[in-house]
Amino acid sequence: MVVLFIVFAGGDDEGDNKSTTTQAQTTPGTETTPDVAVDEQITVRNGKPVGGVKKLSYKNGDQIRFVVTSDVADEVHVHGYDIAKDVKAGGSVRFSFPAKLEGIFEAELENRKEQIAELRISP
Amino acid sequence: MRRRWAAAIIAVAAGTALAVPATAAAHGLVGRADLPIPAWLFGWAAAVVLIVSFAGLATLWQTPKLEGDETFRPLPEGLSFTLINPATEVFAGLIGVALLGVTIWAGLAGVQAPQANFAPTFIYVIFWVGTVVLSVVFGDIFRAFNPWRAIARVAGAVATRVSGPMPAPFAYPERFGRWPAAAGLLGFAWMELAYRNGDDPSMLAIAALVYSALTLLGIACFGTEKWLARGEAFSVYFNLFSRISPVAVKDGRLGLRKPLAAVARLEPLPGTIALLFVMIGTVMFDGASEGSPWVDIAPDIQDFFIARGFGPASSLELTFTIGMLLALGLVALIYAIGVFGVRTIDRRPAIEIAHLFIHTLVPIAAVYVLAHYFSFLTYNGQSIAYLASDPLGKGWDLFGTADRAIDYTVVGATTVWYVQVGVLVSGHVCGLILAHDRALALYGKARTATTSQYWMLAVMVAFTTFGLFLLSQANQ
Numbered sequence: 018m019v020v021l022f023i024v025f026a027g028g029d030d031e032g033d034n035k036s037t038t039t040q041a042q043t044t045p046g047t048e049t050t051p052d053v054a055v056d057e058q059i060t061v062r063n064g065k066p067v068g069g070v071k072k073l074s075y076k077n078g079d080q081i082r083f084v085v086t087s088d089v090a091d092e093v094h095v096h097g098y099d100i101a102k103d104v105k106a107g108g109s110v111r112f113s114f115p116a117k118l119e120g121i122f123e124a125e126l127e128n129r130k131e132q133i134a135e136l137r138i139s140p
Numbered sequence: 141m142r143r144r145w146a147a148a149i150i151a152v153a154a155g156t157a158l159a160v161p162a163t164a165a166a167h168g169l170v171g172r173a174d175l176p177i178p179a180w181l182f183g184w185a186a187a188v189v190l191i192v193s194f195a196g197l198a199t200l201w202q203t204p205k206l207e208g209d210e211t212f213r214p215l216p217e218g219l220s221f222t223l224i225n226p227a228t229e230v231f232a233g234l235i236g237v238a239l240l241g242v243t244i245w246a247g248l249a250g251v252q253a254p255q256a257n258f259a260p261t262f263i264y265v266i267f268w269v270g271t272v273v274l275s276v277v278f279g280d281i282f283r284a285f286n287p288w289r290a291i292a293r294v295a296g297a298v299a300t301r302v303s304g305p306m307p308a309p310f311a312y313p314e315r316f317g318r319w320p321a322a323a324g325l326l327g328f329a330w331m332e333l334a335y336r337n338g339d340d341p342s343m344l345a346i347a348a349l350v351y352s353a354l355t356l357l358g359i360a361c362f363g364t365e366k367w368l369a370r371g372e373a374f375s376v377y378f379n380l381f382s383r384i385s386p387v388a389v390k391d392g393r394l395g396l397r398k399p400l401a402a403v404a405r406l407e408p409l410p411g412t413i414a415l416l417f418v419m420i421g422t423v424m425f426d427g428a429s430e431g432s433p434w435v436d437i438a439p440d441i442q443d444f445f446i447a448r449g450f451g452p453a454s455s456l457e458l459t460f461t462i463g464m465l466l467a468l469g470l471v472a473l474i475y476a477i478g479v480f481g482v483r484t485i486d487r488r489p490a491i492e493i494a495h496l497f498i499h500t501l502v503p504i505a506a507v508y509v510l511a512h513y514f515s516f517l518t519y520n521g522q523s524i525a526y527l528a529s530d531p532l533g534k535g536w537d538l539f540g541t542a543d544r545a546i547d548y549t550v551v552g553a554t555t556v557w558y559v560q561v562g563v564l565v566s567g568h569v570c571g572l573i574l575a576h577d578r579a580l581a582l583y584g585k586a587r588t589a590t591t592s593q594y595w596m597l598a599v600m601v602a603f604t605t606f607g608l609f610l611l612s613q614a615n616q
Contacts, residue, residue, distance in 0.1 A: 097546075138553075
């Protein structure tokens with residue numbers, strides 16, 4: 018088992034290198050202006066997310082920003098982070114919070130139990 | 141985690157305009173899923189598995205060390221008596237009965253939202269996964285807390301006092317072996333993984349009542365100890381895992397044995413092979429259902445059934461049932477290849493060889509559970525704190541913990557990865573040790589034993605790397 022841990026420790030370094038090289042490709046919301054944080058847009062029509070469940074990826078420490086525009090009134094709930102905000106029919110609601118919990122979390126219209134986004138936070 | 145995909149598949153199948161029939165089950169107990177283990181970690185872990193395997197073959201011991209090892213070193217009398225005495229036995233039994241009672245009561249009388257009711261989290265997280273961890277570390281603790289054993293012992297004592305000695309139970313048909321337990325576990329896994337109302341609190345309560353009735357009937361027919369050792373699914377399941385632990389109780393005395401020695405003592409009764417296939421196959425399917433290729437083919441299977449007149453929800457149940465059976469088949473196939481290989485040097489019938497090595501899969505089954513459900517237990521397990529205070533979801537605060545929340549910062553994704561990979565590799569090593577030891581006992585000289593081992597080694601490598609593969613594919 019000692020051998021195992023040494024090998025794993027070695028693997029850790031390797032991984033850090035690799036993850037930094039791939040970071041540039043996976044950083045979200047940077048297609049247009051890399052330096053300015055842009056709110057991701059999630060549009061809900063007839064109680065469903067347009068274009069399917071929106072997939073958003075972040076690194077731990079990033080700022081998660083998105084706006085939900087909905088044609089139905091509901092509560093937008095981000096699981097795990099446990100942040101919930103009401104949205105009115107025809108209105109929009111803005112989220113901005115630091116990505117500090119790692120894993121894959123759902124954002125849903127709480128009353129409809131409809132998932133609208135998937136937040137992916139990597140170490 | 142499955143239910144996220146279930147929701148996605150239903151949505152695809154039903155079309156976005158249609159009402160989605162099974163969205164109530166779309167969340168279940170999880171609002172969080174694990175990140176897939178990164179490719180580099182998968183590579184390293186797989187490499188370690190191979191190196192450990194071949195290094196092991198070259199350097200492991202030359203005479204059996206676990207086979208027939210009955211070593212039992214009693215722990216100090218004082219410690220043993222403090223933990224195991226008539227009072228603690230009664231107390232543990234009471235806790236078991238109380239927990240069963242609260243679970244059934246909450247399921248029937250509480251709010252029917254899975255996350256706000258005590259029953260689903262207690263059954264699927266604390267009982268089903270938590271007890272596995274405790275069994276591997278501390279031995280057969282479920283035996284102490286088993287509510288059905290407690291009820292049966294009290295009922296037996298009362299009946300004996302009222303109407304004299306009880307008639308002897310029926311002889312348990314030996315050909316049944318562990319088949320009832322294997323069937324019970326398959327039913328439980330189906331309920332968890334495929335049944336549309338799998339985490340519906342009242343359904344779980346009724347299932348618990350029905351299962352309790354069946355268990356007490358089995359006990360009444362065949363006697364408490366016999367039925368718990370052969371037929372009662374959870375007793376058999378947790379007992380298998382507890383055999384990994386060095387902690388044991390012998391004649392009422394707490395002591396230590398060699399870890400894994402009790403696994404090597406597993407009697408090859410009928411049904412044991414099926415039991416292990418169910419244990420590994422169901423967890424394998426739960427892991428596989430989170431990633432490709434399953435996520436890609438499941439909608440096609442579901443469409444196949446919808447086209448034949450089944451509703452979307454029934455089609456999904458059928459799809460997941462098929463997936464679960466496919467996983468069982470895959471486990472059987474991998475093991476059969478190993479058995480076939482061993483037969484190149486040992487001409488006994490395949491079923492005999494299969495029985496001779498089946499115990500080597502016990503650690504594999506344990507680490508599949510631990511790797512797959514580690515984060516589920518660490519995160520969702522915390523919710524038992526507020527559910528205990530408000531088991532019915534009616535706004536109570538019995539223990540002042542009702543406003544607790546799940547703290548997702550207790551471990552990060554990196555820790556989850558290392559634990560998952562670490563336990564899979566440890567299980568691999570344990571399986572390897574057991575197979576080596578059995579081969580030495582069967583075939584004497586290390587040289588001959590090695591030939592049989594190549595095959596069982598291939599089985600272990602297949603299960604471990606496949607387990608790693610599933611972790612790297614999940615939620616991609």
